[in-house]
Amino acid sequence: xxxxxxxxxxxxxxxxxxxxxxxxxxxxxxxxxxxxxxxxxxxxxxxxxxxxxxxxxxxxxxxxxxxxxxxxxxxxxxxxxxxxxxxxxxxxxxxxxxxxxxxxxxxxxxxxxxxxxxxxxxxxxxxxxxxxxxxxxxxxxxxxxxxxxxxxxxxxxxxxxxxxxxxxxxxxxxxxxxxxxxxxxxxxxxxxxxxxxxxxxxxxxxxxxxxxxxxxxxxxxxxxxxxxxxxxxxxxxxxxxxxxxxxxxx
Amino acid sequence: xxxxxxxxxxxxxxxxxxxxxxxxxxxxxxxxxxxxxxxxxxxxxxxxxxxxxxxxxxxxxxxxxxxxxxxxxxxxxxxxxxxxxxxxxxxxxxxxxxxxxxxxxxxxxxxxxxxxxxxxxxxxxxxxxxxxxxxxxxxxxxxxxxxxxxxxxxxxxxxxxxxxxxxxxxxxxxxxxxxxxxxxxxxxxxxxxxxxxxxxxxxxxxxxxxxxxxxxxxxxxxxxxxxxxxxxxxxxxxxxxxxxxxxxxx
Numbered sequence: 471x472x473x474x475x476x477x478x479x480x481x482x483x484x485x486x487x488x489x490x491x492x493x494x495x496x497x498x499x500x501x502x503x504x505x506x507x508x509x510x511x512x513x514x515x516x517x518x519x520x521x522x523x524x525x526x527x528x529x530x531x532x533x534x535x536x537x538x539x540x541x542x543x544x545x546x547x548x549x550x551x552x553x554x555x556x557x558x559x560x561x562x563x564x565x566x567x568x569x570x571x572x573x574x575x576x577x578x579x580x581x582x583x584x585x586x587x588x589x590x591x592x593x594x595x596x597x598x599x600x601x602x603x604x605x606x607x608x609x610x611x612x613x614x615x616x617x618x619x620x621x622x623x624x625x626x627x628x629x630x631x632x633x634x635x636x637x638x639x640x641x642x643x644x645x646x647x648x649x650x651x652x653x654x655x656x657x658x659x660x661x662x663x664x665x666x667x668x669x670x671x672x673x674x675x676x677x678x679x680x681x682x683x684x685x686x687x688x689x690x691x692x693x694x695x696x697x698x699x700x701x702x703x704x705x706x707x708x709x710x711x712x713x714x715x716x717x718x719x720x
Numbered sequence: 721x722x723x724x725x726x727x728x729x730x731x732x733x734x735x736x737x738x739x740x741x742x743x744x745x746x747x748x749x750x751x752x753x754x755x756x757x758x759x760x761x762x763x764x765x766x767x768x769x770x771x772x773x774x775x776x777x778x779x780x781x782x783x784x785x786x787x788x789x790x791x792x793x794x795x796x797x798x799x800x801x802x803x804x805x806x807x808x809x810x811x812x813x814x815x816x817x818x819x820x821x822x823x824x825x826x827x828x829x830x831x832x833x834x835x836x837x838x839x840x841x842x843x844x845x846x847x848x849x850x851x852x853x854x855x856x857x858x859x860x861x862x863x864x865x866x867x868x869x870x871x872x873x874x875x876x877x878x879x880x881x882x883x884x885x886x887x888x889x890x891x892x893x894x895x896x897x898x899x900x901x902x903x904x905x906x907x908x909x910x911x912x913x914x915x916x917x918x919x920x921x922x923x924x925x926x927x928x929x930x931x932x933x934x935x936x937x938x939x940x941x942x943x944x945x946x947x948x949x950x951x952x953x954x955x956x957x958x959x960x961x962x963x964x965x966x967x968x969x970x
Contacts, residue, residue: 520870521822534814536821543814560796561782567789572771574824620770 473498474528476518478505479688482582483537484525486644490541490637492681494551538570541637554634565630569621569638573645577617580610581645584660589651589696607660614664617642622666627673635677643674647686650693653700723748724778726768728755729938732832733787734775736894740791740887742931744801788820791887804884815880819871819888823895827867830860831895834910839901839946861910867892868916877923885927893924897936900943903950 475491475498477484491498503509503524510522519526519535526535529547534540545556557563583606591598617629624631628639646667649657661668675682725741725748727734741748753759753774760772769776769785776785779797784790795806807813833856841848867879874881878889896917899907911918925932 521866532811532814534818536818538821539814539817542817543810546810560793564782564784564789564793564796567792568784568786571786571788571820571824574821575829579825616771 471530474501475499476501476503476515476524476526476528478503478510478524479685480505480692481524482644482648483641485647485685485689486637486640487525487527487537487540487544488685489644489678489681490544490555490640492685493678494544494548494555496544496548496550538573538637538641541641545637552634554632554636556637562630566636566638569629570641573638573642576609577613577642578645580606580608580613581648584610585648585651588656589653593696611660614646614661614667617670618664618666622670627677628670635674639670639674640678643671646671647689650686650689651696721780724751725749726751726753726765726774726776726778728753728760728774729935730755730942731774732894732898733891735897735935735939736887736890737775737777737787737790737794738935739894739928739931740794740805740890742935743928744794744798744805746794746798746800788823788887788891791891795887802884804882804886806887812880816886816888819879820891823888823892826859827863827892828895830856830858830863831898834860835898835901838906839903843946857910861913864896864911864914864917867920868914872916872920877927878920885924889920889924890928893921896921897939900936900939901946 473491473496475487477488477500479485479488479502488500490496503515505524509515510519510524515526516522518528518533521535523535525537525540526533527540527543529543534543542556545551556566584603586596587599587603587606590596621629626632628635629642630636630638632639646661649661652660723741723746725737727738727750729735729738729752738750740746753765755774759765760769760774765776766772768778768783771785773785775787775790776783777790777793779793784793792806795801806816834853837849837853837856840846871879876882878885879892880886880888882889896911899911902910
């Protein structure tokens with residue numbers, strides 16, 4: 471039975487898993503779980519992931535969720551996956567696990583909370599929390615500095631001095647990519663000072679092309695839509711509604 | 721060269737790693753990094769963990785941080801560790817990874833943020849944030865409910881229906897143990913409704929005795945000290961100082 475990958479392409483860990491499967495030519499079926507339509511709350515999807523979150527997978531009767539656990543499983547279960555994605559070597563694997571674990575409470579927390587409390591809240595009809603956004607920006611900027619000074623030091627193109635990407639590169643770069651949705655001033659202020667991070671993003675795109683850009687198309691379309699709506703909002707002086715609409719594919 | 725384990729016993733992931741090493745009779749040296757004294761900020765410790773956090777390890781020249789990555793490494797690197805802690809079986813291992821990954825943004829985030837914004841902030845001379853505490857309690861209570869309904873269902877004594885503990889049991893139970901520091905009313909309100917969680921905590925203590933209780937002695941002493949200071953604080957009507965002192969071992 472073909473591997474099923476349950477995703478919403480608007481979710482950054484969903485995109486990481488899709489890119490991984492495509493780059494590694496894993497034979498899979500993409501099952502779209504549209505969060506905006508509440509499909510993650512259906513009884514059918516609860517059987518796949520009782521936490522009701524994407525991404526998740528079903529490999530025959532075996533189900534799994536949490537994107538890092540999924541990436542590790544896919545790298546180990548599918549023999550065609552090159553070793554550099556999740557090296558068999560105990561020490562290199564341990565270092566990658568360390569990056570992935572660190573990611574949760576640092577880069578992911580900062581990026582996701584910042585995007586939610588700036589551009590996403592109005593789209594979702596929620597109140598933005600400027601204090602939460604300010605705190606998240608601190609975590610995010612600190613995380614980017616640490617990535618640069620600790621894991622991107624040296625001459626390697628990827629984290630931990632690697633010359634080929636690992637699942638940690640893919641997961642972290644996909645997380646950062648959601649900053650595309652921000653107002654350009656905000657995005658430049660946050661990412662601009664981190665030249666090595668910007669190079670690393672490009673290296674990861676290049677190493678996973680054309681799949682990286684293809685899977686991120688939905689994000690680029692959302693970015694354009696958000697920009698247009700911000701522009702309309704700033705020209706709208708009637709104050710009738712500040713709520714923006716979701717892109718049709720969200 | 722003997723494994724060095726850098727810990728502050730007041731940190732819950734530090735305690736998890738110490739218990740793991742002791743239960744599995746790993747030959748190691750405990751190096752105390754006293755956070756209250758700023759020892760995690762020293763140049764020497766930066767060489768072990770550039771993130772300047774405990775726990776961390778040095779196994780010869782190999783250094784590692786992030787407690788889950790460390791537990792996985794120890795389980796794989798030391799041949800005396802029984803398989804149930806981190807099974808070699810791909811599917812069982814994947815499920816444990818899923819629990820560990822979920823832990824970061826759910827149970828850990830809820831428990832650590834709640835304890836910080838209730839009992840720890842006054843001890844550390846910080847302002848408590850009641851709104852942050854209220855939000856953290858929601859995450860914590862929701863996490864405990866999910867642990868009970870998803871991972872403790874069935875007849876097993878441990879997570880995922882296990883009859884012996886894994887590193888996920890140890891990590892999550894050690895996280896919950898910090899709730900010992902709370903005012904008893906708060907602790908009962910949060911933990912009381914979760915009978916299965918309470919049984920699982922006892923099962924984990926029993927499976928890892930006497931080391932579990934020995935390593936948690938510092939927490940029990942802090943609990944007593946906090947209770948005494950709260951009691952003194954409530955009898956103190958002069959309002960001279962609400963700041964409590966850290967236990968001598970912190």
